[in-house]
Amino acid sequence: KQEVTQIPAALSVPEGENLVLNCSFTDSAIYNLQWFRQDPGKGLTSLLLIQSSQREQTSGRLNASLDKSSGRSTLYIAASQPGDSATYLCAASNAGNNRKLIWGLGTSLAVNP
């Protein structure tokens, strides 16, 4: 059974710092892995999607990597800004017929000015 874990649960950093958020999954037979951002009282916004055949995806200051063999994905945020403060969730889509998303609990990020 696929399980997705995100550590740490909360992170506080000063503005300008480069940071890494971690996502671990137990079953390497994934179809893809996605990173989302959730602002307080809001829905989720898709940030990056990495297919199982890819090693990384980049969008602006964000870079997500995928290592299926170790069951890990990381989200790298360069030059963090206060506007990056949010909860970041990862979700793994299994490789079976239903391709169901299995969600982590998220990392709550605070970037302090």
Place this chain on the structure above:
Amino acid sequence: NAGVTQTPKFQVLKTGQSMTLQCAQDMNHEYMSWYRQDPGMGLRLIHYSVGAGITDQGEVPNGYNVSRSTTEDFPLRLLSAAPSQTSVYFCASSYDRYQPQHFGDGTRLSIL
């Protein structure tokens, strides 16, 4: 372009009442889904639909019904509300189930 619109944003119900959470999208997406988000539990899939007239159960379907009569709308019905259904409910849509999903802002539901 409104994206995914959920109504109402907040609702308080008494145990045993029924209600419908509305979800509409204007992106002509085939795939739509309903999740609930609870502290310490993460997002859990309630029901999903791969197109008009087609629905299927997710992880936690008990106590909920859905229908998909049009591509745009995917309402979620609580048949007889229970305190365990107190949660934040999110509707999401995507071109197909393999593409990134677009989420609504959620409905915060309290059952007393």
